[in-house]
Amino acid sequence: MRRAALPDDALDEVDRAVLNRLQDGLPITHRPFADAATALGLSETDLIDRIAHLREIGAITRFGPFYDAEAMGGAFCLCAMAVPAERFDDVVTLVNAHAEVAHNYERTHRLNMWFVLATDRPEGIERVAQEIEAETGLPVLLFPKLKEFFIGFRVTA
Amino acid sequence: MTIDATDRRLINATQSGLPLTPEPFAEIASWLGLTEDEVIDRLSAMQARGVIRRIALAPNHYALGVTANGMSVWDVADDQAETLGAKVGALDYVSHCYLRPRALPDWPYNLFAMIHGRDRAEVEAKRKEIAALLGDACRAREILYSTRILKKTGLRLKEGS
Structure with a gap:
């Protein structure tokens, strides 16, 4: 995992909006990215590409379900x-x-x-x-x- | 909050993340020999039961410049601990918030809250905000900064259940 801060210009306004909005959760639907993209004024493809880009540059560590470790047993x-x-x-x-x-x-x-x-x-x-x-x-x-x-x-x- | 063997396969398949494709649940279904509806129903049921908290992105707070953190600990009156703990947990700079048993006489603190900030000064400022929020219900407080990571491993699930 990247531990160094990214340069200030690494993220543009859209990246920041995606990052801020998608910490709150994606719906569990047939086309979840399309549903989330609407709220951000993006196309489904744009949103998917942005998330992939954020992951590539290390601005996010993962995108997916947050599991409660205890609920899974243990x-x-x-x-x-x-x-x-x-x-x-x-x-x-x-x-x-x-x-x-x-x-x-x-x-x-x-x-x-x-x-x-x-x-x-x-x-x-x-x-x-x-x-x-x-x-x-x-x-x-x-x-x-x-x-x-x-x-x-x-x-x- | 029981999960069955199929749920566990779903968890293992998605622990490192969702596929970034327009129909991620159909993709997962194809890996596991399930239908898309079954994947959606099972994930929705796990979310309803709290096994899944949410499906979201995990920001790398180091990359975003939020590099300082401290484990703040508080001795809060027992009869107010649940109410005040809920308020502290809801703060956007607190990443973990728990009530834990005291270990007297060494350790009088029952409320633990991990505070994040861009630098230590910001963490200290946030800590003052929490102190103000707790008010007289808090009798003693400290903050522990980490000076070294001695071990860090991901939590891995065992296969099967």
């Missing part, structure tokens, strides 16, 4: 550890060796390592957390989600 849990600085690299190796560790970030806090565990079944979370505690000798704090809120996040291009 369990997820945010976890945190306070890792002493002199042991940090060793603990990273031990934690990341678990395939169930999906992402792991170093963060500015006494709890300086934050990772997400993803397992097939809910019991797996506790098991992997205990394995990590045994291997590292450090407590793993579990922060399962109690409630997820509807997200209004939109990037204005």
Whole structure:
């Protein structure tokens, strides 16, 4: 994935309108691009070409369904550890060796390592957390989600 | 929110995106030996059940210059946490918003909100907006910036169910 910012002139007004509008969703219809294109004053072909172009230049990462990972089965849990600085690299190796560790970030806090565990079944979370505690000798704090809120996040291009 | 084996095949076929053709659902149907109507009905049903949140484009916020983010955390009075969490989640600069258990005494925070901005100053300004929105219901707050990505893997579904 492209991590560098695009030059200011990489997107024209139509690209920006497509990018802003299509974060809200496409209808699930026979000709969804034609239906969405009407609202943008574009032809179906223009809209498809614009989306393909936005993907080629890396302005978007994908176009498609956003799945709720939990709804598809499986369990997820945010976890945190306070890792002493002199042991940090060793603990990273031990934690990341678990395939169930999906992402792991170093963060500015006494709890300086934050990772997400993803397992097939809910019991797996506790098991992997205990394995990590045994291997590292450090407590793993579990922060399962109690409630997820509807997200209004939109990037204005 | 149960999904069957056919739903799972549909999910696997569309996880990396929809085909960019005028009739994408007919195209997917042809890959899987289904009819277009069946694909549309199943995707619509999954959207109605919340398995699919929406079919949309995912902006690359780094490419668009929104490169700074911080995990803001808040200790919000329990009796107001759901109402206030909903307001914070609806903000257009918050990408994830959850209530989670506190881990006392180390961790008094129950509301987590990921804030995005063009730079750290913008993230801090947004954080002040959230603090104002939470008002007296919030007793303590912090923000954690990421200093390093230690691991990042996509979530992969297992085949079959």
